[in-house]
Amino acid sequence: MTRTARKALIAFQGERGAFSEEAARKLLGAGIDLLPCPRFEDVFRSLQEGAAAGAVIPIENTLAGSVHENYDHLQRYEFPIVAETNVRIVHNLMAPPGVPFSHLRRVYSHPVALNQCLDFFARHPAIERVTYYDTAGSAKMIMEEGLGDAGAIASAVAAEIYGARILRRSIEDDRRNFTRFFLLRTPEYTRRNNPRIPPNAQWKTSLVFSTRNIPGALFRCLSAFALRDLNLTKIESRPLRGKPWEYLFYLDFLGRVDSPAAQNALGHLGELADVLKVLGCYPRG
Amino acid sequence: MTRTARKALIAFQGERGAFSEEAARKLLGAGIDLLPCPRFEDVFRSLQEGAAAGAVIPIENTLAGSVHENYDHLQRYEFPIVAETNVRIVHNLMAPPGVPFSHLRRVYSHPVALNQCLDFFARHPAIERVTYYDTAGSAKMIMEEGLGDAGAIASAVAAEIYGARILRRSIEDDRRNFTRFFLLRTPEYTRRNNPRIPPNAQWKTSLVFSTRNIPGALFRCLSAFALRDLNLTKIESRPLRGKPWEYLFYLDFLGRVDSPAAQNALGHLGELADVLKVLGCYPRG
Numbered sequence: 001m002t003r004t005a006r007k008a009l010i011a012f013q014g015e016r017g018a019f020s021e022e023a024a025r026k027l028l029g030a031g032i033d034l035l036p037c038p039r040f041e042d043v044f045r046s047l048q049e050g051a052a053a054g055a056v057i058p059i060e061n062t063l064a065g066s067v068h069e070n071y072d073h074l075q076r077y078e079f080p081i082v083a084e085t086n087v088r089i090v091h092n093l094m095a096p097p098g099v100p101f102s103h104l105r106r107v108y109s110h111p112v113a114l115n116q117c118l119d120f121f122a123r124h125p126a127i128e129r130v131t132y133y134d135t136a137g138s139a140k141m142i143m144e145e146g147l148g149d150a151g152a153i154a155s156a157v158a159a160e161i162y163g164a165r166i167l168r169r170s171i172e173d174d175r176r177n178f179t180r181f182f183l184l185r186t187p188e189y190t191r192r193n194n195p196r197i198p199p200n201a202q203w204k205t206s207l208v209f210s211t212r213n214i215p216g217a218l219f220r221c222l223s224a225f226a227l228r229d230l231n232l233t234k235i236e237s238r239p240l241r242g243k244p245w246e247y248l249f250y251l252d253f254l255g256r257v258d259s260p261a262a263q264n265a266l267g268h269l270g271e272l273a274d275v276l277k278v279l280g281c282y283p284r285g
Numbered sequence: 286m287t288r289t290a291r292k293a294l295i296a297f298q299g300e301r302g303a304f305s306e307e308a309a310r311k312l313l314g315a316g317i318d319l320l321p322c323p324r325f326e327d328v329f330r331s332l333q334e335g336a337a338a339g340a341v342i343p344i345e346n347t348l349a350g351s352v353h354e355n356y357d358h359l360q361r362y363e364f365p366i367v368a369e370t371n372v373r374i375v376h377n378l379m380a381p382p383g384v385p386f387s388h389l390r391r392v393y394s395h396p397v398a399l400n401q402c403l404d405f406f407a408r409h410p411a412i413e414r415v416t417y418y419d420t421a422g423s424a425k426m427i428m429e430e431g432l433g434d435a436g437a438i439a440s441a442v443a444a445e446i447y448g449a450r451i452l453r454r455s456i457e458d459d460r461r462n463f464t465r466f467f468l469l470r471t472p473e474y475t476r477r478n479n480p481r482i483p484p485n486a487q488w489k490t491s492l493v494f495s496t497r498n499i500p501g502a503l504f505r506c507l508s509a510f511a512l513r514d515l516n517l518t519k520i521e522s523r524p525l526r527g528k529p530w531e532y533l534f535y536l537d538f539l540g541r542v543d544s545p546a547a548q549n550a551l552g553h554l555g556e557l558a559d560v561l562k563v564l565g566c567y568p569r570g
Contacts, residue, residue: 039403062523065350110396111418118324133396133416218520219504219511226504235503235534236521238347249520 017158081280302443366565
């Protein structure tokens with residue numbers, strides 16, 4: 001019993017109600033059991049130690065870029081990516097039930113969230129911005145403290161979990177703010193459970209590779225895909241620290257990793273790259 | 286007089302003592318006059334309105350990725366990049382002079398900085414982490430309030446500006462945390478002032494281009510550089526919002542934009558890309 005219960009946990013970084021939880025619900029349904037972790041590294045460790053059966057991690061954001069730290073963990077821990085999803089980052093203003101908008105004097109949230117709602121604060125100069133360590137944590141705090149003049153900015157899921165009432169929806173300055181999340185599973189979980197694959201799914205494969213930075217090196221590496229008509233959906237270079245002329249590349253292409261074209265492309269890329277690691281193959285989100 | 290004084294200002298996002306100020310000093314010397322701005326967009330506006338003669342912006346970080354927002358502003362405002370530098374993000378614990386380490390009960394900083402010093406807080410569980418809207422702002426606050434049991438985590442420049450005393454240097458968990466910054470100038474400033482170019486400088490050119498995502502499209506675009514032995518130092522794709530199958534690419538290559546090889550490569554790339562915009566050509570940092 002205990003073992004089964006533990007195996008169902010999905011680890012994520014942050015407090016309950018974080019955007020990673022919204023991604024986990026989108027990927028696995030609202031009925032999942034969650035394991036909130038303080039750091040990304042703790043998320044990966046919980047998978048390794050068997051405390052969780054899966055994990056949901058952010059990998060890139062349309063405003064803030066790729067989360068290199070999670071690419072590093074993906075390479076080190078080698079848990080396969082089995083699904084992806086995109087979540088729009090919607091900032092909602094909430095308060096304890098019974099506190100009307102006109103009573104708000106302070107609004108708590110993570111400074112990144114506060115800075116993404118500057119138009120709202122410009123329109124309401126009487127409301128003070130107060131920083132808090134976490135968006136969802138700020139929702140939890142205003143409810144626990146029962147503050148009569150304070151609100152929080154957090155996700156709709158956080159409002160639901162902590163019982164806060166949403167006073168203003170979607171107060172962010174820029175609505176084109178999306179985060180892409182990966183679902184990771186332990187190889188044991190994948191072996192024991194046949195994941196449900198949507199019929200007619202289009203597949204994506206994610207990999208990293210490194211090359212010496214000689215002119216044309218990347219061009220030759222990309223020929224492995226171009227010559228086989230494999231379509232790229234992401235390419236990003238990252239300088240390798242301590243190796244001034246070497247680069248790591250993140251690459252996603254459309255296709256199953258076990259298709260003949262992909263196998264040939266990976267064989268070809270393997271001849272050209274110093275390091276090549278497939279991070280996962282999953283239905284396109 | 287006023288005009289000259291205003292023209293010398295360098296705009297940056299954040300409070301005095303932010304890491305952008307450290308980058309500005311590295312690029313232009315410690316004697317510069319600064320214009321702190323609340324948002325990145327305000328930095329660009331201050332250049333456009335003539336309130337500043339230059340700006341320093343972060344463009345990518347080794348842990349957190351590219352700052353897409355600033356790539357967007359670079360394309361919209363068209364101020365050329367004239368220099369780059371890399372700054373290591375060093376988090377220092379500081380307190381008002383006379384407050385010893387043993388008196389510290391609370392440490393204020395931006396949550397991202399606090400989360401990058403978790404090993405320090407694990408070793409000192411009696412010290413509470415308190416979030417603040419800004420790293421440099423937390424140094425300013427502990428000095429203004431004259432708190433006897435509180436410290437801040439911020440840059441060495443912030444300690445110097447606000448008169449705080451550094452109690453522990455470099456308490457960040459990961460020392461491989463670097464941010465790359467660009468210096469922007471108005472075209473008028475560049476015309477009137479001959480920028481000093483280091484002799485034997487190696488040059489870098491930054492550009493953005495977009496293609497339709499047909500298989501091999503990027504491969505063909507990169508042939509423009511590979512066929513002319515131009516070495517890339519950065520390539521990154523970014524999905525174009527609202528155009529599901531189109532991508533924007535950020536690309537840096539080594540070379541002067543006005544060299545024959547670069548001119549030919551840009552001509553070739555122009556045949557293949559839908560949009561092509563050179564963001565600047567500058568000595569390698």
